Amino acid sequence: MxxxxxxxxxxxxxxxxxxxxxxxxxxxxxxxxxxxxxxxxxxxxxxxxxxxxxxxxxxxxxxxxxxxxxxxxxxxxxxxxxxxxxxxxxxxxxxxxxxxxxxxxxxxxxxxxxxDELPAIPGVAELWGNKLFHCPYCHGWEVKDLPVALFGNGEMAYEFTRLLYHLNKDLVICTNGPATFTEEQRKSLARRNVTVLEETVEKVEDAPGGILITFSNGTVLHKSAAYIKTxxxxxxxxxxxxxxxxxxxxxxxxxxxxxxxxxxxxxxxxxxxxxxxxxxxxxxxxxxxxxxxxxxxxxxxxxxx
The missing domain is CATH 3.50.50.60 (FAD/NAD(P)-binding domain)
Incomplete structure (x- = not known):
């Protein structure tokens, strides 16, 4: 009624x-x-x-x-x-x-x-909030000093990297396509041994001790966790x-x-x-x-x- x-x-x-x-x-x-x-x-x-x-x-x-x-x-x-x-x-x-x-x-x-609008990568939605995070203030302590990845590109990813680098020196940026960093940003990342991977990400999977990130060229990367700027x-x-x-x-x-x-x-x-x-x-x-x-x-x- x-x-x-x-x-x-x-x-x-x-x-x-x-x-x-x-x-x-x-x-x-x-x-x-x-x-x-x-x-x-x-x-x-x-x-x-x-x-x-x-x-x-x-x-x-x-x-x-x-x-x-x-x-x-x-x-x-x-x-x-x-x-x-x-x-x-x-x-x-x-x-x-x-x-x-x-x-x-x-x-x-x-x-x-x-x-949060997640990237259309298989496996991301299933791991979201568990081993895929958006905020170092919410999750950074739990994965500090561990090898992590960042899904992102351009100015946004560079700014986020500066925040993450204090917690995680072993850091890879997955741009999921051609990187859009400036030349100065690329040099800054290289000086700190931050790797930039431009290959397309095919899927993300749960794995013991972390996640597996599979790229279109067949490369498989194991990381403890990953951040995504949604x-x-x-x-x-x-x-x-x-x-x-x-x-x-x-x-x-x-x-x-x-x-x-x-x-x-x-x-x-x-x-x-x-x-x-x-x-x-x-x-x-x-x-x-x-x-x-x-x-x-x-x-x-x-x-x-």
Whole structure:
């Protein structure tokens, strides 16, 4: 049976930022609904690292604890549903969900996150988050001083190499085609014995102690792990429907208070442009967005005649 449901705040996204916002809203006695599709960005990762007091905790366990702690706050509920459309109407927001229900909210927090667009190389998706990584702050310690590869090319790969080289001196760059480094960059890499392999990568396979990288010329390379600089796809469809301005990189443009260009709509976590893409940063953004919603609602209520 389809229903129309009223709430003060709709939190779209049930991972770190969304649950942090819900905690702040719950402690402020605000009615909030969190919409969760169960697909956080770090779902493939076995552990979340570089996280204050919780270093090494599995991402799924972090979310389980967060949901468990929300039970204490009766004004917050979690819906296992996706919002399919959103529109602003007379100072409120109407959201349609794939469960068939319609939701009306006074404020909206978008915490829909991002997706890593992986290269179309067989084996990459299967090893992603396990032996193929995107962030040395999240995974670098675990593979420090080991032989690693980097999938990337050009300026992006060169900048990333400068970061990785402090942790891994045995480093190979797999450009998966002709390298686009400048002559100066090539010389810099050569001075540090960083090998550049331009052959096409045919596949990546799991192997004892690491991975096997097979190239089109028959070469097979064994490395302990590899880094991939992925293309980031921001989940901004709902933000665009609501008229929110985006950054040049494609994230939702927000101010220091997590407010978007649309009054009443806030954004937090990875989807907010310019935000460090770390679990702790996402949590901080969620708490701030939740507090800002409460501040705005409290001001409206207090000033109402």
């Amino acid at each position: 389809q229903k129309t449901i009223e709430t003060e705040v709709a939190v779209i996204g049930g991972a770190t930022a969304g649950l942090a916002a819900a905690l702040t809203l719950g402690r402020s006695m605000r009615n909030a609904i969190v919409f969760d599709t169960g697909s956080p960005r770090n779902k493939p990762a076995a552990h979340a690292h570089n996280l204050f007091t919780r270093d090494g905790t599995p991402p799924a366990e972090l979310l389980r604890i967060a949901r468990e702690q929300l039970v204490l706050y009766p004004t917050v509920q979690i819906e296992q549903a996706a919002i399919t459309s959103a529109r602003a109407e007379h100072g409120r927001f109407t959201l349609q969900a794939d469960n068939g229900h319609t939701y009306h909210a006074q404020r909206v927090i978008i915490a829909t996150g991002v997706k 293309n980031i796809v921001y989940h901004t469809e709902l933000a665009v429907q609501l008229g929110c301005e985006l950054t040049e990189q494609g994230g939702i443009k927000v101010n220091a208070q997590c407010e978007t260009s649309v009054q009443g709509v806030l954004a937090a976590g990875d989807v907010a442009g310019g935000t460090p893409q770390q679990v702790s940063a996402a949590a901080a953004g969620g708490h701030l967005a939740g507090a800002m919603c409460n501040n705005l609602l409290a001001k409206e209520e207090f000033e109402k005649e």
